[in-house]
Amino acid sequence: MExxxxxxxxxxxxxxxxxxxxxCSSQFVRVQPNNLSSIVSSESAALGNSITVPSVISFPSTPxxxxxxxxxxxxxxxxxxxxxxxxxxxxxxxxASTTNYTGLSSYLQGSAHSWxxxxxxxxxxxxVDDRTSWDLACNSDLNFGYNVxxxxxxxxSLGLLGEDATLDSRNYSQGHSIPAFTGTSIAAxxxxxxxxxxxxxxxxxxxxxxxFPIGRAGKYDITLYTPSIAPITILNATTAAGAGAKVTxxxxxxxxxxxxxxxxxxxxxxxxxxxxxxxxxxxxxxxxSGVVPSGVTGxxxxxxxxxxxxxxxxxxxxxxxxxxxxxxxxGQFDSKAPLVSSMSYYLAGQKRVPNVPLTTQFSIANFFNxxxxxxxxxxxxxxxxxxxxxYESYAxxxxxxxxxxxxxxxxxxxxxxxxxxxxxxxxxxxxxEDLRLAxxxxxxxxxxxxxxxxxxxLNVLNAxxxxxxxxxxxxxxxxxxxxxxxNVEVRV
Numbered sequence: 001m002e003x004x005x006x007x008x009x010x011x012x013x014x015x016x017x018x019x020x021x022x023x024c025s026s027q028f029v030r031v032q033p034n035n036l037s038s039i040v041s042s043e044s045a046a047l048g049n050s051i052t053v054p055s056v057i058s059f060p061s062t063p064x065x066x067x068x069x070x071x072x073x074x075x076x077x078x079x080x081x082x083x084x085x086x087x088x089x090x091x092x093x094x095x096a097s098t099t100n101y102t103g104l105s106s107y108l109q110g111s112a113h114s115w116x117x118x119x120x121x122x123x124x125x126x127x128v129d130d131r132t133s134w135d136l137a138c139n140s141d142l143n144f145g146y147n148v149x150x151x152x153x154x155x156x157s158l159g160l161l162g163e164d165a166t167l168d169s170r171n172y173s174q175g176h177s178i179p180a181f182t183g184t185s186i187a188a189x190x191x192x193x194x195x196x197x198x199x200x201x202x203x204x205x206x207x208x209x210x211x212f213p214i215g216r217a218g219k220y221d222i223t224l225y226t227p228s229i230a231p232i233t234i235l236n237a238t239t240a241a242g243a244g245a246k247v248t249x250x251x252x253x254x255x256x257x258x259x260x261x262x263x264x265x266x267x268x269x270x271x272x273x274x275x276x277x278x279x280x281x282x283x284x285x286x287x288x289s290g291v292v293p294s295g296v297t298g299x300x301x302x303x304x305x306x307x308x309x310x311x312x313x314x315x316x317x318x319x320x321x322x323x324x325x326x327x328x329x330x331g332q333f334d335s336k337a338p339l340v341s342s343m344s345y346y347l348a349g350q351k352r353v354p355n356v357p358l359t360t361q362f363s364i365a366n367f368f369n370x371x372x373x374x375x376x377x378x379x380x381x382x383x384x385x386x387x388x389x390x391y392e393s394y395a396x397x398x399x400x401x402x403x404x405x406x407x408x409x410x411x412x413x414x415x416x417x418x419x420x421x422x423x424x425x426x427x428x429x430x431x432x433e434d435l436r437l438a439x440x441x442x443x444x445x446x447x448x449x450x451x452x453x454x455x456x457x458l459n460v461l462n463a464x465x466x467x468x469x470x471x472x473x474x475x476x477x478x479x480x481x482x483x484x485x486x487n488v489e490v491r492v
């Protein structure tokens with residue numbers, strides 16, 4: 001019989017592992033925008049007094065350009081785990097109300113990430129990563145990656161609404177309230193909120209898998225884009241009364257805070273020569289859109305317009321085209337549960353995921369279970385996943401003329417959640433599936449979506465009263481190869 005090899009636990013082996021030389025140095029570097037110092041909206045129209053339809057505030061969609069110091073030395077790296085985007089928002093009542101409201105409430109939608117909906121990264125003028133719907137991807141990561149304690153710990157930096165200790169410590173999956181836009185008599189004045197949010201970048205941010213050799217790269221630029229609609233929900237209470245208040249929004253104090261590490265020559269000698277390519281990896285996102293028409297029941301097949309080589313996960317969000325309490329009061333951040341007898345993905349003409357379609361009629365719990373698996377990136381053990389969504393936020397279903405009932409077999413959690421939207425809590429439903437081949441953190445073991453079209457297939461039981469906008473978000477593996485000339489090649 002072959003002998004079993006004997007070894008010692010790593011914890012008692014006589015090794016310190018990789019230790020940086022004391023001659024290495026590190027420091028935070030603050031990078032300010034090249035093209036502006038602030039973004040100011042025009043004064044809004046007078047805030048509405050509706051108790052069902054929120055006020056919509058226009059905001060200038062503006063690129064914010066940063067040139068990150070690069071190319072100084074092959075020994076210089078950025079520690080991706082500490083990359084932070086910092087900024088401040090002034091929420092200003094520029095014209096006071098002329099008639100008292102019955103009670104305005106106001107909330108930042110999602111988190112401070114919602115002030116930016118796209119990020120583009122370029123090296124030597126060539127795009128290396130371009131992520132649209134960045135705000136939605138960040139919002140999903142918060143919903144399924146932060147439990148209540150995590151959210152409370154990050155209320156200040158991320159602009160979150162903390163748990164309400166008076167209501168069973170319930171978390172409301174929403175951004176903070178805005179006192180200046182809240183109450184009956186809305187007086188002229190301002191609230192300032194500062195934010196420091198993790199930079200979701202696969203190259204120099206929290207989605208990277210290793211430090212980026214910024215000193216080996218050519219000219220490196222990042223551009224962030226603000227949305228055309230301010231991510232704020234403002235709604236009146238009780239009865240439609242009040243008039244006159246107008247608001248102005250300003251974003252300023254914008255900067256990137258990056259942590260640079262400089263190796264000494266002895267440490268740098270252990271690395272590959274600058275004359276050779278340097279490869280690194282990260283996780284990016286790609287998005288697409290589709291539509292579920294109003295009043296339609298039966299089988300639907302919606303194309304997923306995403307092509308990536310290694311998709312780690314794929315999710316679908318359903319947003320009501322009507323922005324109101326009977327639709328999606330928080331706009332694109334309210335995702336409603338469709339009332340379906342079956343739902344699955346058909347990927348690249350090759351396989352169905354899951355192979356047994358899920359149903360919100362009989363098992364909304366299994367949808368939630370699959371979403372936890374998809375968003376827990378350390379494996380498929382959903383017990384290790386984190387999520388702060390209350391059940392009624394996830395099971396909140398789309399507006400329909402025929403409400404689900406126990407007589408038609410619907411889950412009681414769906415029935416109790418209802419279809420009404422509220423300003424203080426997003427509808428957080430997502431049909432998310434883990435597309436990796438095995439329960440592992442290994443790289444490039446996701447599903448190939450490049451060979452053919454992929455589809456979302458569903459059988460609608462209770463037709464939506466309004467058109468539903470579907471947003472698809474795929475997390476994908478991405479590889480960067482830094483060439484000796486400073487250019488960066490990309491595989492995604």
